[in-house]
Amino acid sequence: MKHLDDDQITAAVAELELEAWAEEHLASCLSCRQQVNDMRELIDLRRDRLSGEAPDWQRQRQEILLQLPSTVVARPRRNPRWLRPMLAAAAVLLVTVGLGLMRLTAGGGGPEAPELAVEQILAEVDAVLADEAIPGFESIDPGMDDLEELFSNGAS
Secondary structure, three states, X not given: XXXXXXXXXXXXXXXXXXXXXXXXXXXXXXXXXXXXXXXXXXXXXXXXXXXXXXXXXXXXXXXXXXXOOOOOOOOOOOOOOOHHHHHHHHHHHHHHHHHHHHHHHXXXXXXXXXXXXXXXXXXXXXXXXXXXXXXXXXXXXXXXXHHHHHHHOOOO
């Protein structure tokens, strides 16, 4: 008579479906039934032991809270000595630049304020960018030249 192997015993303990012959054998074999019952008792015993070992989180929380001081003492925050003078200097610089820009945009610059030649500056920037000798400014895609010709012909 063939007894159940370990996998079949484990399946029986887990109450999984067994093959028909294994079910019949388990019903008729005292030795295999005893193995299944012993394993179930072992699992139940271990489960009970583990549940008894579970920590009491509420008690541990209370112990930690009792160790903390009842009042919190705020430490004075120390700023470096140079911080206030630096902030004051930055504020003065910001106000000076802002007033200067306001005067320029309001036309307070007078006749001595030079007029910017925007078209000339843009032409110089385009000439520099078109120079293939400058590393990093060479043409990435030679096919872009066709697009430049298309847009320079007035098409949009």
